[in-house]
Amino acid sequence: MSVTTRTHDADSDGADLPGDVSIASAQPRGANGRFMRVVRQTGEDEDGLPADRFLDREISWLQFNERVLQLAADESVPLLERARFLAIFTSNLDEFFMVRVAGLKRRIATGLAVRSASGLEPREVLDQIALVAHELQSMQTTVYKEQVQPALEEEGISIVRWDELSDDERAQLSEFFVDQVFPVLTPLAVDPAHPFPYISGLSLNLAVLLLNPKTGKEHFARVKVPPLLPRLIHIEPEAGEPVTADLFDTRFVPLEDVIAAHLDSLFPGMEVQEHFTFRVTRNEDLEVEEDDAENILKALEKELTRRRFGPPVRLEVDETMDDHVLDMLVRELGVSDSEVYRLPAPLDLRSLNIVADIERSDLHYPPFRGQTHPDLAPAESSKAAEVIPVIRDKDVLLQHPYDSFSTSVQAFIEQAAADPRVQAIKQTLYRTSGDSPIVDALIDAAEAGKQVLALVEIKARFDEQNNISWARKLEHAGVHVVYGIVGLKTHAKLCMVVRQEQDGTLRRYCHVGTGNYNGKTARLYEDFGLLTSDPQVGEDVAKLFNQLSGFAPRSRFKRLLVAPRSVRSGLIERIDAEIAHSKAGKKGLVQFKVNSIVDEQVIDALYRASQAGVHVDLWVRGICALRPGVEGLSENITVHSILGRFLEHSRVFHFGGGGKPEVFIGSADMMHRNLDRRVEALVSVSDPRHLQQLTGLLAKGASGDYAHWDLGPDGRWVRVSTAEDGTPLPDLQSTLIEEHTKRRRKARRR
Template structure:
């Protein structure tokens, strides 16, 4: 049953907050009948590459807008922040995540659209909207969502935190002794790093860096009575909120309660020290978001690092796309900011202080286990668990005897993938290690293992994607670290990001060379592996080993015509491979009535794939889509997508795996890999998907997706008008269980059974 209140928890003007209500032109009985007839007679024509089906055979308004769909995803994050059944500090974290998500959306998606409009290269979107219409919708919806975040924080989360002894206070609410201590802190640790910048004929309006929090200060010269403007940037090296030590608090209260004051309040209280001899008339906080997407020419791969470093410097000077200001900002200060920054009225967001709620992540880290999700410790996969608890398992030996299917974070990354690479680096029989790296932590044990292997004389190849968005600087640093250790570092294929998640270990054994492989859906990052849900395969199958050898040769050398047996590789074969398998299920449905397709992805945008899924639905194939973020497909539309369901799951872990399932019974196929169903993944990235052949692993993947689509667990459901409805109550009104908590319990039980 749908909880009616939850379904309309975030009503939007005129039929829905972030929906684009459109009547589907295929929904008339006559049109539906015609579409079914075309499907039955095979009159949908597949084109050579992108078009999936003859566009004239399907309604023109069949796609939802991708930008609005992304904003809907961030609205679902807000719904978790508003949910009183979610632990309180996790609700604060979801508010922080919402802010970070929205920042990136403006820096990349909104900024990119604005840039294309300005250069005259923007085109009508597949949803049928003109570029300026999309930008207008983005502005409307983003304003609504920002207002929602404010209401949730001010009316729900903040009062609940106060009830638990955790409060964010203004300077005037801080006790006098603590004001004195914070004053000393300001003098010794804050004041020296501040740079007040005045605006006058000798000082032009300063450059405001993207995402920086600033104070706009209005000063009066007491001698002349003249008004002056100054800007102070909040030092990014300091915490967003400073902890207040209350003299009146007992030892117990100090352990379990916490009070914080915004950094800008502390600085504002000491402006007289920054502008001696001037009268501080007014001060307001503001924040600018800029276009921070990168454009790097890759014609000369030798200079890629230098070009990227140069572009990273330019990123700071991208044009503004959003201005956030305190809601009571004076009109003449607003006029100054908008004029100097060159932003329009639609790009201004008036919000109550404090701005930049990303800082709530610091508060969410408070050590209050009663206000967090229950503790979770990842467990070693039973196929890799040591027989004796005091000794680590020999993973090479285990993988030699059987494929191992991993699901993180339920299966420990450190005792599986990380241990596999560390053991390979230390194994004298290992001759070579080859690996792709997209994002990893700065102190990564994966990078350390590759360095150890190189220093031990092994051949080590790292295919590094230094252009992973917003991780570029970190990637440059550890790419150079690898090079200095003797690792062969390459940057993939010019014009394509290398996004596949692959590792290959070549080992000398008595019978000759053996290859051990890992293919996954997540980055080789031990930190995010504890928070992201991903799947991976450890295998010694010679077919996969040969496929990975060919793919690594393609990435490091020249092998453009490589063929693969258990892999699909973008940009050449993933889209066509999926479309072929969708067609097979259509034929299966026509012949036997049991066609079946199920996908689990982060985003579904690719029009050719969506059209193929529409054709499958029209033919009667049952299609299930488990999507976390963007979905441009309209499910449940009569005559077009009657047989398609779309669900979303959000929770303590970020659902990140990409799984593709086809068929029923003995004819089932299961694939997973690094690619989402988006143009960038299928056309502009090197992606890899692997077919799973072990029957028990195929069963596990089918069972996982079936659980997610069963309706037995809390989820969101998408309808044909583009509305997402939260479904988190059973017919009797009891809360539906959380699928991630269920999987935690299931994996723990599996581990206990394996011990017996």
């Protein structure tokens, strides 16, 4: 199917928005409104490749969040899901500032920052981030105020301000304030006896101007909006209101409005003159010197305490805030003018998650729940089938969330824990849910006398405290808990079960995946997992666990590529093989499905492949530092992105092999941290059925037959949502839901 690829000038890119305003462009703008080049280097490097061949990774990440914003602006997306995408946009941007911007500022301050691969000096990168981030936050406001909020109101869902409430509603909320809010508020004054208070990261605050009527002196105070209370307060229908359709309208009022309306009760005897909301983002990246830490668990716990007091990197304020109040905040917090974001209230649109949770099926995606993979349960059943007997006979390739996680991976581990013939279970845990059945199963196995090893990655960003808690709980139950190799995060997704068979032999059953052992995110993240009892895979996984828990630095692997030693080199070796196939007159083909591709060595290998005539297709959800479609460099490379109701999270690597395809799945993205500073594992897929499934998925993603974004040589992403005849392109994830449903029906009819 041919598709319409719209051309965009410098002032037009992305979804159409009201008022002839377009979402922030993929390229930063200069003062004249034209797009600036993010690459300053010219000429060629020692390999003969152009020096400006890399796009800036930070700007590319902001472009990814722009695509999330475009989904919020898309009227074909169900309304409450659009509200959810606005909340996701906010959360994404928060993390970007807490980690990427904060880390860049820290490197600049310590003198460790260097020119980026895109050619920008560190402070130039910060300047470009500020330009694009300001534009994106402004556009988020436009999408919310002019599109999503009016559409919600048409459906009877509204966020109202205090002055829009009736007297009865105000009385209701005043009672709520007295009972639930007032007891947990702590107003903090600022004067010679009270220094400027510490403002915690991502907290919402009220800056309050007060007047002492006796002295005529003006004072400043800060009131923190309690984070443990709902940010949006549901307004109950008024008593005695007649039963009409309007009765079922859903109305919310921001918690900060309720607090602001009762500030006089917090400052009796003072006159409240004005109040404004503001929010601070702080550096929340972690640094743990593992070589100097005798106990990494204790070192990380100490660093988590320090993280709360990281320096500010962004200040968001109500656009109505007085200049002298803003000047004081800027001075006391130590932020620069470019780090100040003036935005209309309400700030922090993460609160829209509350709206998105409203039970209105007509405003959500159609309900979907993954079902048991047909290889595990040919007949429909609510009970998980016995997994180990199935994978003793054949490999099972799972694709979540289309295939149920609970009746496959979770059932595999739970059944192994209860199986008297199982002697040992080894498991990596990077991120897991707060009430993890898998952790419970490992505890049950240890208490039953099995040898259980849990490799808990306690440095998983923003899950550190949760993982520390699980590590303590597992240790107390008798599980052998280790934290991997010093200096490396363990990001590999591995589980191995050692079972004594009826003939007395020991057999290894393994799961190698692309996603975390988290039953909750497995319903939202698209991931692959391989269940297998293949002896070579079992031998490789056993060797890798021995590396992680003991000393086995010289292990060699047959079916696995393992970072930091062999993922990059193994993939480049296979890219080079495709180059050789192309030069020999065969069709070279390389296809990657990844979250991000930044690594310069891998990108340069792909450039060489393109120059040799190899067709390279990249399916990238997030960051892409490669420039596709550049004549003489990358005209044989295409880059596209697909976003939707599920987070595209799997990593798949396909090499055409001159007619003999080779496919890997695993945990590694093409980034320096994954390839150099993490333990990652990719497993080769051998079953012809699974090769067909994986290559078929990659072919769908590359076909242009489904709604997607294309990356151009200028570094800008263009959304392609309609076919040549103007009809909407279908959604790939919806198509996969239908295909998996049909596959299960077909299996049950056999």
